Amino acid sequence: MIPLRLAVLSTYSAQFLQPYLTVEGAVRGFAVTAWFGAFGQIEQEALDASGGLYAQEPDAVVILTRLEDLAPALVERSLGASEEVLRARLGEVKDRLAALIGGLRKRTDKPVFIANFAPPARLAAGLAEPLVVLSPSALARSLNDALATICRAQSGVFVFDYARLVMEHGLRAWTDERLFFLARIPFTAGAQIALAKALVRTVRAALVPPAKVLVIDLDQTLWGGVLGEDGFGGIALGDEYPGNVFKAFQKYVGGLKDRGILLAIASKNNEAEVLEVFARHPDCILKRDDFAAVRINWQEKSASLRELAAELNVGLDACVFFDDSPFEREEVRRRLPMVTVIEVPVSPLQFSDAIEESGAFDQLSLSAEDRQRVELYRQRGEREEASRGAGSPAEFLASLEMVATIGKVGEETLPRVAQLLAKTNQFNLTTRRHGAGEIEAMMRSGAVALWLRLADRFGDSGLVGAALARPDGERWVVDTFLLSCRVIGRGVETALLAQLAVCVEQRGGRVLVGEYLPTAKNGLVAEFYARHGFDSCGDGMWQMSLAGRTISHPPHIQLRFDE
Numbered sequence: 001m002i003p004l005r006l007a008v009l010s011t012y013s014a015q016f017l018q019p020y021l022t023v024e025g026a027v028r029g030f031a032v033t034a035w036f037g038a039f040g041q042i043e044q045e046a047l048d049a050s051g052g053l054y055a056q057e058p059d060a061v062v063i064l065t066r067l068e069d070l071a072p073a074l075v076e077r078s079l080g081a082s083e084e085v086l087r088a089r090l091g092e093v094k095d096r097l098a099a100l101i102g103g104l105r106k107r108t109d110k111p112v113f114i115a116n117f118a119p120p121a122r123l124a125a126g127l128a129e130p131l132v133v134l135s136p137s138a139l140a141r142s143l144n145d146a147l148a149t150i151c152r153a154q155s156g157v158f159v160f161d162y163a164r165l166v167m168e169h170g171l172r173a174w175t176d177e178r179l180f181f182l183a184r185i186p187f188t189a190g191a192q193i194a195l196a197k198a199l200v201r202t203v204r205a206a207l208v209p210p211a212k213v214l215v216i217d218l219d220q221t222l223w224g225g226v227l228g229e230d231g232f233g234g235i236a237l238g239d240e241y242p243g244n245v246f247k248a249f250q251k252y253v254g255g256l257k258d259r260g261i262l263l264a265i266a267s268k269n270n271e272a273e274v275l276e277v278f279a280r281h282p283d284c285i286l287k288r289d290d291f292a293a294v295r296i297n298w299q300e301k302s303a304s305l306r307e308l309a310a311e312l313n314v315g316l317d318a319c320v321f322f323d324d325s326p327f328e329r330e331e332v333r334r335r336l337p338m339v340t341v342i343e344v345p346v347s348p349l350q351f352s353d354a355i356e357e358s359g360a361f362d363q364l365s366l367s368a369e370d371r372q373r374v375e376l377y378r379q380r381g382e383r384e385e386a387s388r389g390a391g392s393p394a395e396f397l398a399s400l401e402m403v404a405t406i407g408k409v410g411e412e413t414l415p416r417v418a419q420l421l422a423k424t425n426q427f428n429l430t431t432r433r434h435g436a437g438e439i440e441a442m443m444r445s446g447a448v449a450l451w452l453r454l455a456d457r458f459g460d461s462g463l464v465g466a467a468l469a470r471p472d473g474e475r476w477v478v479d480t481f482l483l484s485c486r487v488i489g490r491g492v493e494t495a496l497l498a499q500l501a502v503c504v505e506q507r508g509g510r511v512l513v514g515e516y517l518p519t520a521k522n523g524l525v526a527e528f529y530a531r532h533g534f535d536s537c538g539d540g541m542w543q544m545s546l547a548g549r550t551i552s553h554p555p556h557i558q559l560r561f562d563e
Contacts, residue, residue: 004030006203007058009042011069013184020196028204028359039184040069043096047103054107060203061104062160063114066186067140070096075120075136086134094146105154109437111206113199114151115162116144121175155414156437158206158364165198166191205362206435209423211340212314213292214256214355215305217323218267218274222250222286224348227273238283245348250285252352260370261361262292262312266304266321271296301328302335313485315425315521320360322351367416368462375459397490397556400456404492406499407562409449409466414439417451417466420482425521427493428482429514429528439468446471447479448503452496454487461487467500469512475543476509481528488524491554497532498551499561505546514542 004025008014015036025032035056037045042063045053053061068075071093078086097114104112119137123129129137144163151157166174169191180186187195219226223246224236236243237250257263263286267274274296278288288294293311295304301323309316317338323329324344333341340360345351355361363370409417418436425431434442443449452465464484469476478500483493501512514529517540529542532551537543553559 001026001029001031002207004032004060004203004207005056005058006032006034006060006062007037007053007056008034008062008064009037009045009053010039010064011042011066012064012180012186013039014064016185016187016192017196017199020193021200024193024197024200028200029208030200030204032200043100043103046100046107049107058108058110060111060113060206061108062199062203063100063112064160064162065115065117067117067136067143068120074139075124078134078136078139079124079132083134086139090139090142093143094150097143097147098150101150101154101157105157105437109156109435109441111203111435111437112154112157113160113202113206114147114157115160116147118163118166118171118174121171155411155418155440156435158202160199160202162195165194169194201359201362202364204359205364210363211261211320211360212318212423213262213264213308213312213320214253214361215264215266215308215319215321216253217325217328218265218269218296220324220348221322221344221351222246222253223277223284227269227277232273232276232281235277235281237281242348243283247283247285249348249351252355254286254290256355256361257290259361259366262314263290264308264312264319265291265294265296266301266308266323267296268298268301269296300331300335302332305332305336305339320355320358322355363419365415365419367419394556400458400490400556401558402454402456402490402492402556403558403560404495405453405455405560405562406450406496407453408503409439409443409451413451413463416463417449420463420466420484421480424482424484425519426485427488427525428480428519428522429478429525430480430517431519431522432480434468434480442468442470442479446507448476448500448507450496450500450503452483452492454490454492465492465496467496469500469504469509471507471509472513474508474510475513476504476507476511477513478515481514491557493528494532494551494554495557495559498553499559501544501546501551510546512544512546513537514544516540516542 006021008017018034021032021034035058037053045051071089073089074086101112101114117140119140124136125132129135132138148159151159173188174191175186176188216222224242225234227235237246238244253263275288277284293308295307297304305316305319305321309319316336320340320342321329321332322342322344329341332339340358342354342358345354414436418439421432421434439449447468447470450467451463453463454461464487466480466482467478468480469478504512514534516526516529518526534542534544
């Protein structure tokens, strides 16, 4: 299990979470050690650089507050206050939250999670509450909007959606006034478990890359019945029960595609019959083009998964398998233990929840590249088709009419760069998983951080490369150098390395030091520095003197620089 040190600051007694965090952490693959600050001492702990919080060297910081504790004046007898007073107090709380988060970010580069606000358990205005402009419920919603804005402005700071959690659990079932008055614990036992479960899942999403591919079965999964037995008109897929359940599930799966998750099929079926359903069935929401890869045959599902992963150029550990058959799930588990296999419920009413609650696709931000991933794979197919018609590799690369744009990492590009560091494995020289806060801290210490975006005549591949070099006197060490797997083999790595060397020399660097840390997946870059004229220093270290030497930009790529 992965060790995980959590620091928890709260406005109430939160030590009750310790055993639940331990259990829920183990479920998600973490050995959790939690440290709790004294309740009600959030600012004191967060702003004391030599205090107990930072002495723990936590992997993540969690801030748990309630509106009743943080700003009682906005809850208690708030209807007796004027609108002017309430707005002033609301502004004070927003400023307080901004100062708290800013203070934390100055003192730690680790992920920070801050809970947003659920409405109070009781309605201040009774049944009139929805129409009262500045009711406590309305003030909580306003603070949540402000908190989201504050967190978006700070790298590595995330909202923990406590309000949604309480709503899902039920406000009445969440609070325990007796426990609160006795021990400053405001939650029921069930709520304590739910809170720990949601916290671990949210923190995990910041530390573990999401899966990339949902590999799904067809019969009794995307539709009811068995196509080979029930026929085109006999499968359950329509606007009446149970066909409407499968139709709703298809809509959910389509939504996963919109989030940037690749869809693939592994089905034991007759391909012609399946394609007819996708093409002609009036209630089939998903079409053949929604799937990035398909295996419809009679071979073992593990064999189909291997082929799908190879076709999509992803690792098997990036695949999630969803199949109603216990036999097929067990076959994949035994032969491909690196694949995430979801235990599929008996009832299709619970299919969507099973995928969501698995956490396999959890991520805390969505980039433009994520939402365009399926289109990017379509473009890749067109490029491969063009490569088969080219006379030579050089002619093919020239025919792509590639344009690479390189710029320095800033506020807008930092989230995407951090995302690349978190999930890129194959073309990654060191596979260091720096978070956004760590990257920012390195840049403040003088490091050069570059991003690369690539476009060609088939479309824009998005931001697909990143390089990070830190100074060590006149020597500069390449801490991170990576490319998305979808642009490997086009020469853009040379363009990025050449520009990194230019930036380092402009900053006074005389020697560029490269590092290769081998993993099970990055063997293809083992000779990267040797191919670019670096001299081996042993133990995976390489160096190049920048005096009088340059790395030539590839001639088939047009370069642009974003200053």
